[in-house]
Amino acid sequence: MYRYDAIDKELVADRSAEFREQVTRRLAGEITEDQFKPLRLMNGLYLQLHAYMLRVAIPYGSLNSTQMRKLAWIARTYDKGYGHFTTRTNLQFHWIRLADTPDILDHLASVDMHAIQTSGNCIRNVTADPYAGATAEEVDDPRVWAEAMRQWSTLHPEFSFLPRKFKIAVTAAPKDRTAAKVHDIGLVLKRARDGSLGFEVIVGGGLGRTPHVGPTVREFLPANRLFSYLEAVLRVYNRHGRRDNIYKARIKILVAALGAEEFKRQVEAEWEQIGPSGDLPDSELARIRGAFAMPNLDVAVNRSEIFEQAKAADPAFARFVRNNVKPHKRPGYAIVDISLKAIGETPGDATADQMDVVADLAERFGQDDIRVTHEQNLVLPHVKLDDLPVVFAELQRAGLATPNINLVTDIIACPGLDYCALANARAIPIAQQIAETFRDQERAELVGELKIKISGCINACGHHHVGHIGILGVDKKGEEFYQLTLGGSGAEDAAVGQILGPALPYNRVAEAVDILVDVYLRERQADERFLDTFRRTGVTPFKEAVYATAD
Amino acid sequence: MPQRIKLQGGQFVLADDPFTHVADDQDLATGDVIISLTRFQAEGDRLLHDGRAVGVRIESHEEVEALAYDLPRLAVVALAFPKFRDGRAFTSARLLRERLNFTGEVRAVGDVFREQAGFMVRTGFDAFEPSDGSTPDQWAAAVHRYRHVYQRAADRRPPAFAERGE
Numbered sequence: 001m002y003r004y005d006a007i008d009k010e011l012v013a014d015r016s017a018e019f020r021e022q023v024t025r026r027l028a029g030e031i032t033e034d035q036f037k038p039l040r041l042m043n044g045l046y047l048q049l050h051a052y053m054l055r056v057a058i059p060y061g062s063l064n065s066t067q068m069r070k071l072a073w074i075a076r077t078y079d080k081g082y083g084h085f086t087t088r089t090n091l092q093f094h095w096i097r098l099a100d101t102p103d104i105l106d107h108l109a110s111v112d113m114h115a116i117q118t119s120g121n122c123i124r125n126v127t128a129d130p131y132a133g134a135t136a137e138e139v140d141d142p143r144v145w146a147e148a149m150r151q152w153s154t155l156h157p158e159f160s161f162l163p164r165k166f167k168i169a170v171t172a173a174p175k176d177r178t179a180a181k182v183h184d185i186g187l188v189l190k191r192a193r194d195g196s197l198g199f200e201v202i203v204g205g206g207l208g209r210t211p212h213v214g215p216t217v218r219e220f221l222p223a224n225r226l227f228s229y230l231e232a233v234l235r236v237y238n239r240h241g242r243r244d245n246i247y248k249a250r251i252k253i254l255v256a257a258l259g260a261e262e263f264k265r266q267v268e269a270e271w272e273q274i275g276p277s278g279d280l281p282d283s284e285l286a287r288i289r290g291a292f293a294m295p296n297l298d299v300a301v302n303r304s305e306i307f308e309q310a311k312a313a314d315p316a317f318a319r320f321v322r323n324n325v326k327p328h329k330r331p332g333y334a335i336v337d338i339s340l341k342a343i344g345e346t347p348g349d350a351t352a353d354q355m356d357v358v359a360d361l362a363e364r365f366g367q368d369d370i371r372v373t374h375e376q377n378l379v380l381p382h383v384k385l386d387d388l389p390v391v392f393a394e395l396q397r398a399g400l401a402t403p404n405i406n407l408v409t410d411i412i413a414c415p416g417l418d419y420c421a422l423a424n425a426r427a428i429p430i431a432q433q434i435a436e437t438f439r440d441q442e443r444a445e446l447v448g449e450l451k452i453k454i455s456g457c458i459n460a461c462g463h464h465h466v467g468h469i470g471i472l473g474v475d476k477k478g479e480e481f482y483q484l485t486l487g488g489s490g491a492e493d494a495a496v497g498q499i500l501g502p503a504l505p506y507n508r509v510a511e512a513v514d515i516l517v518d519v520y521l522r523e524r525q526a527d528e529r530f531l532d533t534f535r536r537t538g539v540t541p542f543k544e545a546v547y548a549t550a551d
Numbered sequence: 552m553p554q555r556i557k558l559q560g561g562q563f564v565l566a567d568d569p570f571t572h573v574a575d576d577q578d579l580a581t582g583d584v585i586i587s588l589t590r591f592q593a594e595g596d597r598l599l600h601d602g603r604a605v606g607v608r609i610e611s612h613e614e615v616e617a618l619a620y621d622l623p624r625l626a627v628v629a630l631a632f633p634k635f636r637d638g639r640a641f642t643s644a645r646l647l648r649e650r651l652n653f654t655g656e657v658r659a660v661g662d663v664f665r666e667q668a669g670f671m672v673r674t675g676f677d678a679f680e681p682s683d684g685s686t687p688d689q690w691a692a693a694v695h696r697y698r699h700v701y702q703r704a705a706d707r708r709p710p711a712f713a714e715r716g717e
Binding site (some may be wrong): 005007008010013014017022039042121151154155156157158159160161162235238239243273278279280281283284287302 | 583608614635637638641643645650666667669670673674696697698699700701702703704711712713714716
């Protein structure tokens with residue numbers, strides 16, 4: 001993993017000192033809330049319904065045990081004993097006092113963490129494949145590029161006041177776990193026939209009010225030209241993105257208005273002018289790459305007797321392995337997904353005690369490496385098969401062994417009306433009701449991969465557009481209603497979901513999902529996923545079933 | 552005489568401002584003036600012929616490339632920040648310095664706050680009309696807040712990767 005050097009540490013410390021000064025001015029009444037707002041929003045501090053919310057950056061979702069323990073400690077000391085992992089792979093504390101924030105930032109800085117650019121119209125936390133460095137599917141380690149982009153984008157002098165926020169995702173595997181195609185920029189690392197490395201550059205994807213699957217503006221950008229190209233894209237956007245209407249200010253609107261061809265022409269004309277002087281020197285890339293060298297894993301055998309015996313003896317363990325354990329590039333190792341979607345709990349929430357457990361497990365069995373996924377789960381990317389039974393037992397004790405990765409109960413939900421001032425409707429209780437409906441694990445597994453995503457308003461923080469089943473909270477004359485969409489995907493087969501029919505009242509949503517699943521089970525052929533069946537049959541059978549019972 | 556903060560030899564000082572900002576609907580003052588791009592295009596030649604120093608104010612939606620051939624004749628380019636949140640002038644400043652090689656004064660006008668002082672200096676501004684009442688000392692403190700930077704920019708400050716390579 002990348003470790004901060006003195007330069008990185010001093011930069012974060014300087015930021016912390018700057019924010020302390022700004023908070024002091026605010027608390028002393030030297031500046032008004034109106035003047036303070038843009039300042040706190042440059043540092044991840046939002047004023048929500050009940051309290052301040054502080055969003056802590058977790059660059060490319062990567063954490064070590066010390067950092068996770070510090071988050072747990074902050075949750076206990078300054079919040080209500082828990083935190084919320086977000087779809088940007090960050091962590092939110094929802095019950096923060098303004099006066100505490102400078103101290104919290106100092107504590108974060110002590111473990112090389114911060115809240116820089118977790119809000120504001122700047123380049124936000126870059127996300128990457130949570131299996132990076134562990135999966136055999138990847139052609140390169142995307143964290144190398146994500147870390148280089150973290151540095152490049154931090155306090156960027158030209159691009160910190162863009163028309164709107166800007167999100168970049170990078171992956172190096174054909175199976176996309178980053179939702180690259182619905183980002184402002186999605187980068188997919190590829191290897192050419194001659195072995196050289198390059199990026200497929202996707203620009204102008206996004207969700208929100210106007211969802212777009214981003215077009216590919218370059219099939220293969222030589223990897224060493226990434227930073228000049230990013231500069232060109234951002235410069236064209238900074239100059240020409242709309243600033244008259246915040247709902248039309250994202251780059252997707254510019255790309256759609258110009259057309260992908262014309263947008264590309266403008267970017268490449270700018271890129272020509274910038275030239276290679278806008279790129280990062282190879283020596284710096286090599287330094288960063290060195291930090292992501294494969295940890296010293298034991299030479300293990302392919303087959304672990306301990307693991308096989310445990311699987312045979314304990315059906316619960318076997319179930320966990322079936323759903324939450326993925327192959328590692330090294331024989332004898334595995335990638336372990338930790339679900340933060342226990343039935344009845346808030347998706348993405350973790351208690352301080354749970355964070356400590358994950359930190360301990362990562363330290364003892366996982367090369368001190370923890371990842372956060374954009375689907376609001378955690379990952380231990382390097383666990384020896386021999387250690388899996390122990391890891392499972394400890395996770396079970398902490399309520400962290402829910403075996404539901406990618407299943408119907410692995411739901412993404414934004415904080416919704418329970419916390420957020422923008423929301424029209426609650427999202428968390430809907431997720432909880434659906435999870436209850438599919439509490440029977442046999443049935444959930446029978447259904448297989450089914451991604452449900454819930455947003456409490458059209459800003460789409462819960463990514464509902466790209467849910468296999470998407471659920472959007474709307475307000476109808478003061479009552480919470482929910483618009484369902486089907487067939488969306490944020491993965492390599494990205495698509496925006498199609499509206500099922502009229503919005504449903506709060507108490508009919510879980511039931512409707514149950515009906516949709518029944519239709520799927522009835523219609524599916526061979527090993528089709530819900531998404532595949534929907535794409536084959538279209539919306540009709542689903543629509544008929546859900547609205548047949550309506551008055 | 553009005554004053555503005557000026558970056559001179561690495562120091563931020565309060566310096567007399569010989570220029571008068573003249574709006575399009577105002578009569579031209581005597582002496583050195585800063586005028587709009589439109590007015591410059593109509594009357595620039597005549598004013599320069601008068602022997603006075605001329606500056607042009609570029610609004611955030613205007614492109615500095617429009618001045619490309621006139622820059623050697625200009626004393627000042629004033630880049631407007633209509634709102635704190637409007638960051639287009641940062642791009643304009645960089646292009647003036649790095650691409651168009653403008654060596655005159657690049658001045659920040661409009662919503663100019665010390666929170667952006669560091670970014671302004673990095674992108675090539677060297678004169679400031681703060682709208683938050685900042686003193687040169689406060690301005691300098693804001694600019695020097697960060698001991699390191701990660702990017703190359705118009706100020707030629709060595710980025711972290713260059714520091715590391717030393």
